[in-house]
Amino acid sequence: ETGVTQTPRHLVMGMTNKKSLKCEQHLGHNAMYWYKQSAKKPLELMFVYSLEERVENNSVPSRFSPECPNSSHLFLHLHTLQPEDSALYLCASSQDLALAYNEQFFGPGTRLTVL
């Protein structure tokens, strides 16, 4: 595997379900991100991790719970979601938060539908 991978690619869940999204980066990066992409809205940053520590949580509802067990893996745990949470969830990684270049590399995304 190369780059940033995400599983599953598609997920349909009911409002009472619990599921998790997984992201893995094979680039040796230190920073990882979760984004939400909804139709007709700019990309929204949800969480940022640097060296496995959360550095930003942009007022995301508690029904979204991130986990970063090591610098290569990032999870997004989902529970009691709402239909408006249906979106494309993108994971990204970058070499380091503070580096001048800090280009972010994105995974293919998980298309989430909440019924």
Added chain:
Amino acid sequence: ELKVEQNPLFLSMQEGKNYTIYCNYSTTSDRLYWYRQDPGKSLESLFVLLSNGAVKQEGRLMASLDTKARLSTLHITAAVHDLSATYFCAVLDSNYQLIWGAGTKLIIKP
């Protein structure tokens, strides 16, 4: 609070024509990124612009940054169908977060 505006949001053009996408932002930043997204696909990094006056070119795409005007442009020269995609600009804020524009959906007709 940093805000990023792109225009136009939708652009339909003929092959062979030139056009420019604009990205304005509201507060000081010296780092701006351009990404491309094909339908159903993820985002692909195109350019990273780090300083005032920076200009980068790749094939038919050229990006520039004017930090004083808080403006970046993505210029498309002699467009071809393969360049049809949605293009996003993103600006780094003081907390090292990327603030994204809404995207410009570009359709290039043969």
